[in-house]
Amino acid sequence: MEIQTVGVAGCGLMGSGIAEVAAKAGCAVVVREVDEAALQAGRGRLEKSLARAVSRGKLDASERDEALARTTFTTELGDFAECDLVVEAIVEVLEAKKALFSQLDSICPAGAVLASNTSSLPITDLAAATSRPDRFVGLHFFNPVPVMKLVEVVRTIATSDETFDAAFAFSKSVGKTPIAARDNSGFVVNLLLVPYMLDAIRQLERGVASVEDIDKAMTLGCGYPMGPFTLCDFVGIDTLHKIAEIMFDEYREERYAPPPLLRRLVAMGRFGRKKGAGFYDWTKEGPVPLKL
Ligand code: CAA
Ligand code: NAD
Numbered sequence: 607m608e609i610q611t612v613g614v615a616g617c618g619l620m621g622s623g624i625a626e627v628a629a630k631a632g633c634a635v636v637v638r639e640v641d642e643a644a645l646q647a648g649r650g651r652l653e654k655s656l657a658r659a660v661s662r663g664k665l666d667a668s669e670r671d672e673a674l675a676r677t678t679f680t681t682e683l684g685d686f687a688e689c690d691l692v693v694e695a696i697v698e699v700l701e702a703k704k705a706l707f708s709q710l711d712s713i714c715p716a717g718a719v720l721a722s723n724t725s726s727l728p729i730t731d732l733a734a735a736t737s738r739p740d741r742f743v744g745l746h747f748f749n750p751v752p753v754m755k756l757v758e759v760v761r762t763i764a765t766s767d768e769t770f771d772a773a774f775a776f777s778k779s780v781g782k783t784p785i786a787a788r789d790n791s792g793f794v795v796n797l798l799l800v801p802y803m804l805d806a807i808r809q810l811e812r813g814v815a816s817v818e819d820i821d822k823a824m825t826l827g828c829g830y831p832m833g834p835f836t837l838c839d840f841v842g843i844d845t846l847h848k849i850a851e852i853m854f855d856e857y858r859e860e861r862y863a864p865p866p867l868l869r870r871l872v873a874m875g876r877f878g879r880k881k882g883a884g885f886y887d888w889t890k891e892g893p894v895p896l897k898l
Contacts, residue, residue: 607772609719609779610634613692615706617648617679619842619880620723621695623751626652627780629673630665636678636685649679655752686713691776693745694732695723698848703727704735711736719769721745725796725845726852729789730762739764743773746793747782749841758787758794791856792849800849801861803841806834808865810898817885817895836893839884843868844877867898 611634614625621637629635637652639645656673659665665673678685686692692710696702703722710720719741722732733742744760757777761770770786777784787793792800806820815823821833838846850864871877871884876896878884886893 607690607717607719607768609690609772609776611636611689611691612776613638613686613689613710613714615686615692615694615710616696617645617652618695619651619749620747620751621693622648622651622655623749624693624695624723624747625677626655626673626752627747627782629677630669631780632676633780634676634678636680636689638680638683638685641681645679645681652677655750659752683709683713686710687715689714689718691719691721691772693721693723698725698727698845698852700727700731700852703732707732707735707742711738717741719743719772721773723747726791726800726849726856728762728791728856729760730764733762733764740766741769743769744787744789744793745773745777746787746795748795755781755783756795757782757784759784760787760789760793762789791853796849796853800846800853803834803838803846804850804861804863804865804868807838807867810835811865811867817898835885839878839886839888839893842878842880843871843884847872 612628613636614621615638617637617639625635625637639648656670660667660670692714694703694706696706707720720736721743722729723746729744733739736742743765746758746760748754748756759773759777774784810817810820817835821835824830824833847864847868850862853862876883879888882889883896885896887896
């Protein structure tokens with residue numbers, strides 16, 4: 607099964623990155639957002655990332671232009687009708703994803719593979735919303751997609767070998783290193799990473815140190831590329847909150863429970879770097895830690 611035309615549903619932080627790596631790898635890409643404003647914001651994100659690659663000498667201007675020429679931006683779901691693969695990267699909400707996959711199931715060719723980039727929802731629950739669970743797989747990319755090498759390829763008990771192999775090969779073809787993961791909520795990385803981020807928030811609530819000092823501790827003490835609060839802002843406070851709720855619901859273990867401070871940030875719309883504020887103010891040179 608060869609994947610030449612790729613649909614990407616949602617062009618937020620992750621969708622724009624997935625579209626970018628697929629277009630750079632030579633696929634025809636169809637990107638769909640809910641409305642014109644979200645579509646233009648997503649297109650802007652993709653173009654900014656390509657411009658960054660050009661300025662860093664990783665991509666020629668002509669390769670950037672070719673990648674953009676291969677990418678179609680739309681608000682019409684019907685434009686996925688010719689896709690060999692559709693990767694879903696919309697909000698981390700079960701009902702929203704199920705509704706989308708049920709529509710994709712009737713729009714996409716019978717042989718097309720449907721994939722979700724979900725961080726925490728069981729792939730089986732999404733596959734069950736379609737008539738093609740054999741051609742359904744998890745393709746979990748990491749943020750920022752153009753930089754992070756890993757893709758977790760997740761199969762359910764219904765995923766066919768052909769589908770899994772095609773998804774694995776596709777991940778390689780866009781320059782990633784795939785691993786096979788079982789369909790448990792959080793797969794491999796988030797099982798370990800999410801409790802770490804939530805625990806950092808709990809330690810902050812206990813007053814062990816400031817946001818800035820906890821971040822310094824983990825970067826300078828452990829060599830992590832960014833501290834836990836920078837990472838929370840980077841992932842998205844709203845997304846992390848949804849992930850924690852889903853994983854807590856699944857496992858009923860305290861380490862996945864969303865801490866009260868995370869809920870407060872969501873209530874205040876402090877969704878992290880993408881909205882300019884989370885634990886930090888991202889509109890200033892810095893970033894600058896905010897009052898909590
Ligand atoms: N898009 C494209 N390229 C980017 C980028 C972006 N958003 N951010 C950084 N880069 C590139 C830069 O161009 C640069 O490339 P070169 O070295 O080739 O020039 C390289 O990445 C390093 O960037 P910087 O020097 O600007 O910054 P840095 O050294 O601090 O690295 C980082 C930035 C790669 C993001 C690094 O801080 C990092 O690895 N952070 C941890 C990221 C992480 O843990 N991601 C996983 C999140 S969890 C998840 O994704 C799963 C989930 O389900 C929630
Ligand atoms: P985001 O908030 O940046 O973007 C989500 C986008 O989906 C928005 O632009 C929104 O307009 C759009 N959207 C909502 N409903 C839609 C629909 N029905 N059709 C098309 N678009 C729709 O979120 P994100 O960080 O890109 O996360 C997307 C998915 O990827 C989530 O499932 C998340 O858990 C997962 N994920 C996130 C990260 C991360 O670090 N942020 C990493 C890996 C996986």
